Amino acid sequence: AQTVTQSQPEMSVQEAETVTLSCTYDTSESDYYLFWYKQPPSRQMILVIRQEAYKQQNATENRFSVNFQKAAKSFSLKISDSQLGDAAMYFCAYRSLSGNTPLVFGKGTRLSVIA
Amino acid sequence: DAGVIQSPRHEVTEMGQEVTLRCKPISGHDYLFWYRQTMMRGLELLIYFNNNVPIDDSGMPEDRFSAKMPNASFSTLKIQPSEPRDSAVYFCASSQGGVQPQHFGDGTRLSIL
Numbered sequence: 001a002q003t004v005t006q007s008q009p010e011m012s013v014q015e016a017e018t019v020t021l022s023c024t025y026d027t028s029e030s031d032y033y034l035f036w037y038k039q040p041p042s043r044q045m046i047l048v049i050r051q052e053a054y055k056q057q058n059a060t061e062n063r064f065s066v067n068f069q070k071a072a073k074s075f076s077l078k079i080s081d082s083q084l085g086d087a088a089m090y091f092c093a094y095r096s097l098s099g100n101t102p103l104v105f106g107k108g109t110r111l112s113v114i115a
Numbered sequence: 116d117a118g119v120i121q122s123p124r125h126e127v128t129e130m131g132q133e134v135t136l137r138c139k140p141i142s143g144h145d146y147l148f149w150y151r152q153t154m155m156r157g158l159e160l161l162i163y164f165n166n167n168v169p170i171d172d173s174g175m176p177e178d179r180f181s182a183k184m185p186n187a188s189f190s191t192l193k194i195q196p197s198e199p200r201d202s203a204v205y206f207c208a209s210s211q212g213g214v215q216p217q218h219f220g221d222g223t224r225l226s227i228l
Contacts, residue, residue, distance in 0.1 A: 033214055043204060045219035091158065097214055102148055102171070105158040 002027045004094050006106035013082045014114050020067075021077045021109045023092030031097040034068065034075045039108070040088040048090070051075065079111075087113045117141070121207050121220035129228050133195040136223045138207030139188055148217060149182055149192050150206040158206075164190065197227045 003026045013019035025034070036048040051059045051068050058066050063083075067076045079086055092106040120139040128134055140147050148163040162172040167184045175182070179198070184190040194201055204224050208217040 035216065037219075043222050043224075045206060045208070045222075047216050047218075050216055095214060102160050102163050103217060107157045 002029075002032075002094050002096065002104050004092050004104050004106040006090075006092055006109050008109045009107070010110045010112070012112040012114055013079070013086075015082055015084060017082055018078060018080045019082055019111065021079075021090050021092075021111065023075045023077070023106055025073050025075065025092070025094050025104075027073065027094065027096070029096055029098060033095045033097070034066075035093040035095070035103070036064070036066070036075075036077045037091045037093060037105075038086075038088045039091065040085075045091075049077070082113050084113050084115060087111055119207055119209050119218050119220035121205075121223050123223060124221060125224045125226075127226045127228065128197060130198055131196045132227075133193065134197045134201075134225060134227075136192040136205050136207075136225070138190045138192070138220060140190070140207070140209030141211075141218055142188065144209035144211045144218075145187075146210045146212070146217075147184060147190050148208040148210075149190070150208065152204040152206060152222070153202075161192070161205075197225075199227045201225065202227045 005024045032053045034051045038046045038048045049059050049061045049064050063080045065078045089108045089110050091108045093103040095103050122137045149161040152158045161174045162182045164184045182192045204222045206222045208219045210217045
């Protein structure tokens with residue numbers, strides 16, 4: 001079974017600075033999707049970014065980018081020019097391409113943004 | 116377009132009572148998922164449906180939990196009888212296809228006293 005590990009329960013960053021959230025996963029599959037979801041205090045689960053494992057190019061969405069290292073099974077999220085609205089729980093998630101498997105989530109990282 | 120709609124947003128009830136949580140997926144989405152979120156266990160998948168058919172219910176904690184999807188636009192998660200340890204936030208999510216991103220509802224915060 002696949003597992004997702006987020007080793008940083010909490011992180012903090014100064015406003016306008018850059019922060020990187022770590023995520024590692026364990027799988028024997030070669031094709032899969034990886035996601036980062038954001039959960040602000042309103043508790044909505046908001047998709048931030050996704051990466052297809054077959055793509056070597058790292059995904060980017062505005063201030064959010066990932067560093068996908070397939071061999072190392074690592075999928076970190078970089079937030080540039082951090083804003084107060086970025087404060088939230090961030091969840092890394094894995095989804096297999098085989099069969100009908102749902103998302104496997106990590107435990108999350110709570111990000112605080114300091115003004 | 117409307118997102119995934121869950122109701123109620125909050126539910127407080129006494130132990131032993133029946134609780135029904137409701138979800139309306141995004142129109143056209145053929146997958147529907149129910150998750151539970153607690154501080155201790157994080158986000159756990161309870162059950163998911165494809166084309167209204169339950170595919171995997173191995174995450175359902177016990178027989179007190181049941182889920183149905185009578186049609187493509189509605190699903191329920193029922194707990195009977197409820198217990199304090201069922202207190203959590205319950206999320207419904209839907210997706211189009213098995214690998215497309217899941218869209219989550221706002222969740223139901225359930226408190227069992």
